[in-house]
Amino acid sequence: MNKVIRHPKQTLKSQTRLWLLLVSFLSFLVQASTIEEVELNIINHLFVPAKLHLMANKKYKLKIINQDNTPEEFDSFDLNREKMVFPNKITHIYIGPLSVGEYHFFGEYNPNTAKGKIIVNQTDSIQGDKNVN
Amino acid sequence: MFKYYFILYIFTYLLFCTTAKADGAVVDKVYHPYVLANEQELEWRLMSTKKHDRNVLAQRLGYGHALNERITLEGYIIAERDDQFSDFSWQAVELEVRWMLTEQGQYSADWGLLFELEKDRILNNWELTTGLLFEKEFGITSLTINAFVINEWGSTLKSEMEFESRVKYRYRWRPALQPAIEIYTGEDFIGIGPAGMGIIRFDKQKQLKWELGFITELSQATREHALRFAIEYEF
Numbered sequence: 318m319n320k321v322i323r324h325p326k327q328t329l330k331s332q333t334r335l336w337l338l339l340v341s342f343l344s345f346l347v348q349a350s351t352i353e354e355v356e357l358n359i360i361n362h363l364f365v366p367a368k369l370h371l372m373a374n375k376k377y378k379l380k381i382i383n384q385d386n387t388p389e390e391f392d393s394f395d396l397n398r399e400k401m402v403f404p405n406k407i408t409h410i411y412i413g414p415l416s417v418g419e420y421h422f423f424g425e426y427n428p429n430t431a432k433g434k435i436i437v438n439q440t441d442s443i444q445g446d447k448n449v450n
Numbered sequence: 451m452f453k454y455y456f457i458l459y460i461f462t463y464l465l466f467c468t469t470a471k472a473d474g475a476v477v478d479k480v481y482h483p484y485v486l487a488n489e490q491e492l493e494w495r496l497m498s499t500k501k502h503d504r505n506v507l508a509q510r511l512g513y514g515h516a517l518n519e520r521i522t523l524e525g526y527i528i529a530e531r532d533d534q535f536s537d538f539s540w541q542a543v544e545l546e547v548r549w550m551l552t553e554q555g556q557y558s559a560d561w562g563l564l565f566e567l568e569k570d571r572i573l574n575n576w577e578l579t580t581g582l583l584f585e586k587e588f589g590i591t592s593l594t595i596n597a598f599v600i601n602e603w604g605s606t607l608k609s610e611m612e613f614e615s616r617v618k619y620r621y622r623w624r625p626a627l628q629p630a631i632e633i634y635t636g637e638d639f640i641g642i643g644p645a646g647m648g649i650i651r652f653d654k655q656k657q658l659k660w661e662l663g664f665i666t667e668l669s670q671a672t673r674e675h676a677l678r679f680a681i682e683y684e685f
Contacts, residue, residue, distance in 0.1 A: 352556075376555075388488070390655060394625045397587060398554060401487040401519070411555030416589065426654050 352378045352411065357433075359383040359402060362424065364433035373437050376413040383407070389431060393422035396435070475499060475508060476636030477665045477676035480618040481596050483562025483583035485550040486684075487519040489655060493526075495680040502672040507531040507538070512546075520550045528568070544568040548583075559586040564596070575604030594618040612637065618645065625649045632663050641665040641676065656685045 355377050358365040383389055383402040392399045402408045415437045424431025475497055493512040514524030526544040544566055551561040564581035581598040596616040603609040620630040626648040634641045645663035659682040667674040
């Protein structure tokens with residue numbers, strides 16, 4: 318295959334464009350703001366609470382505490398998230414902003430017991446098993 | 451505010467697109483910037499490109515292992531059919547490192563880096579690829595963009611820097627079936643076509659992931675068609 322040897326100017330152009338891309342990348346990072354935290358426990362292969370009520374169009378940080386001595390993997394196609402939670406460890410998952418609706422999640426290691434859902438409402442007036450810190 | 455960042459990103463990406471340059475097969479996997487801790491995978495990929503005078507066929511077999519929550523390492527054996535269609539043998543080996551830079555969903559977009567080092571089996575030729583991986587959710591759809599800078603050198607190669615990009619816009623319809631559109635740019639190559647991927651779960655971390663794409667070249671009168679197929683068994 319014949320190779321095209323690029324002029325140093327072309328190489329410089331490529332590098333400049335790469336830097337531009339990196340700058341845009343950094344601009345994405347700096348706009349991160351404070352995110353409200355919501356706690357979710359794993360106890361005896363169950364998610365506690367099994368239902369979380371959250372507000373629409375808002376970003377949340379899900380703090381998952383695995384109190385079991387075995388690993389679990391948080392999985393949700395609805396939320397587009399998948400993350401390992403090691404035994405007796407804490408991990409965080411960022412979700413949202415979400416539209417109004419229900420978003421199911423489960424534990425890949427114990428799919429029959431470790432099940433739950435996030436119910437997203439338009440307002441913050443939901444009571445009951447709401448668990449926002 | 452996000453709109454301005456997004457426009458800036460697209461503008462920057464288009465700058466890349468306009469002068470994309472790369473030698474090898476442009477149509478290949480579109481990488482997501484995510485790593486799952488503890489995950490191991492076996493991967494098989496097939497790339498078949500119909501050029502105006504011949505057909506180029508390449509396959510690769512890989513094994514990957516997540517080193518921690520952020521970094522995964524994968525090794526590949528790459529096999530290609532020669533131009534005379536007489537032999538199909540392994541041509542190169544490759545080592546790949548994927549690094550998840552940001553936590554998924556923490557910022558407006560998710561970012562990762564990719565490093566690949568490929569060595570020809572017989573000739574002393576090398577290829578080093580560094581790539582920036584981007585993914586952004588838009589409701590039930592996801593936009594994934596890969597931008598690669600490629601350096602080649604060796605006994606029969608002249609040192610050069612090249613550029614490739616890959617774009618996938620995916621509709622997360624069902625786990626097993628997620629239709630997508632893919633766009634590729636490379637050396638004198640711009641291609642677009644339908645694609646799809648899906649995940650079939652078995653037990654615990656065991657799952658089968660498939661990807662399929664059919665890409666048609668737009669940049670030349672003699673259209674190339676590329677078919678790519680990949681199966682990953684994750685465990």
